Amino acid sequence: MFQLNLKGGGEIVMDLNERSRDILRAIIQSYISTAEPVGSRTVTKRYNLGISPATVRNIMSDLEELGFLVQPHTSAGRVPTDKAYRFYIDTMLEVKGLPRQQEEEILNYPLHRGDFHQLMQETTKLLSALSHYTGIIMAPKPAETVYRHMEFVRLTGGRVLAIFVSNAGIVHNRMINLDEDLTQKELEKISAFLNREMAGKTLREMRSRVLQLMEDDRNSYTRLMMKFMKVWQDASYEGEEGAEAELFVGGLSEMFNIPDFKDYDKMKELFIAFEEKHRLLKLLDLAMDAEGVQVYIGSENKYFEMQGISLVVASYRGEGNVIGTLGVIGPSRMPYNTVIPLVDCTARVLGRLISDR
Amino acid sequence: MFQLNLKGGGEIVMDLNERSRDILRAIIQSYISTAEPVGSRTVTKRYNLGISPATVRNIMSDLEELGFLVQPHTSAGRVPTDKAYRFYIDTMLEVKGLPRQQEEEILNYPLHRGDFHQLMQETTKLLSALSHYTGIIMAPKPAETVYRHMEFVRLTGGRVLAIFVSNAGIVHNRMINLDEDLTQKELEKISAFLNREMAGKTLREMRSRVLQLMEDDRNSYTRLMMKFMKVWQDASYEGEEGAEAELFVGGLSEMFNIPDFKDYDKMKELFIAFEEKHRLLKLLDLAMDAEGVQVYIGSENKYFEMQGISLVVASYRGEGNVIGTLGVIGPSRMPYNTVIPLVDCTARVLGRLISDR
């Protein structure tokens, strides 16, 4: 079906007895569905555990001491901590497959239109529409994309546009300002040479090959390529690895429907964080290597740590290789049992669409 | 210096006497700088008009009757209406050139990196950073772009990627699923034919030329082109003219710093409106034809009408032609005298950058 690969899962094996686990589960589930602090009476009423509120109170007190619950204030019920969510996801969550209906909805969503950018944008909207949270996608990184076709096009004023096309139909381009004036004929020769020598390589790989070629002779071919490589590096460099990746965000306004964030300043903080795209990208990059769906809870990760916010992320493939990641960002109290398969399914569908749309 | 072309300007010539105009100006300026309703005493204290609060009150009452002012409630001062802003901009605004320092800042902003998408994105950030509002840009529309270079690239599984490059180095692309399997050699022939026959045409123009050619004979050339045209139309069509344009937004979080919108629900409404990009695009499209800077106040336009929000928009050029528009979106009480030249200057700089970066 699908695979949930748990970040740090299994490391912390808590020994809670059956009943404590039942109560913790009940509290988490209740809080996920209502967003209200959960009291002892609520637990006994809504979940038939055959014990009295007083007993529940004693156990809740223990759970608080263990760091699974906190009280917003003395006379309120209790709320799960990040630790509780982690424990819940690692040991208690039963993730079923996606309901037939939602799968249909994903498959029927009009994702095929337009170019690659539009596909990415539409996919964030799909993620958002089905999860009712905000959808995010990290697009394939130029440096690690395998290119099939390359082309240099001469523009006015000694400018040359380099266009690189991947197997999956992703197009990347950069403008190069040339000192010498090459004719379009010459550029075509260079393009032909590149396509012959370099097809199936990533930029990283091309770079070392070009350096190798340069040792033999320094002709227009290699000079243009080196210029291109330099332009590329200049454009990519922002002091951070992975900064050259592109981030797409969709359904931002869904954040306003989440009761957890019904606060102006919290919202402001959140939107400022969204504009620091490189932080989110760092986090999305983490999920590149991992198989299956990852969940990052609250302040578990240092790149986008934010009280009460979690991310559900999965990598997607194009022509066989993992080329990016996608996911959903929402409150830590999100219904993981439905969001996880949703993200998983969307990643698969996107992969299929990229490989043969 | 620069030209402010006023939407509907001059039509409504209000005959207010000198003093009424002075007071109206004082109220608007005061409100722009403080965001607080303006009372009669404030006017006499902050602007030395040599009249008493009582007199001001009488005139304010008249101005209210004329529709220039409203009171939020009985015991509050008065606030300018959209009509007042319009009048202010049309007849009282003195727009100076951009301060040397800000011009420097625009010229020094690192806008040259990366591809065209990144350039657009960075420019919205520039607009936002200098205005402290939200920056928006409508990218060139494929249908009206003059292309210099066209290329069909064969991918796996009978898919063909069409790549079109404009004089200004803008790259548009679309995926085409072909029934027949053309070799890359054949595609190159078609590309060469296209570049010979169609260079310097817009998509619109190409379309009619292809239809013309088809009457003579229906070979692979024209069939592929027609398929491409169809794919293009499918992707562009969303029931709305101008829907195929792309919108870039930067500095959304600035909205949270504007006291006018210090309200959760107002903010929610605003962000939902931002996600309906086609509405904003419609509005930005309006400014394509007009020369100079346009100002759209509050509910003056039907595409993005929103209480208390205005847009300052200018078109930008690439290789001589107007290819898109850009601007700033903020509260109606924004300091137009600085924002207008800022938008104007940014449009010029972007145009220059596109034509020779």
Place this chain on the structure above:
DNA sequence: TCTTAGCACTCAATCCTATAGAGTGCTAAT
């Protein structure tokens, strides 16, 4: 006739207080 001082009036914002209600922790009984 225009201007202005004076005054009563209105209304939002703020603060204070009382009250209700949810939930806990502790104790004693089962």
Place this chain on the structure above:
DNA sequence: ATTAGCACTCTATAGGATTGAGTGCTAAGA
């Protein structure tokens, strides 16, 4: 070990008083 009972805590809400900004009107003055 469990649970009923009860005192205690704290938030949220509503009502009421107070303050202050600002207006509109009136009558006197220029």
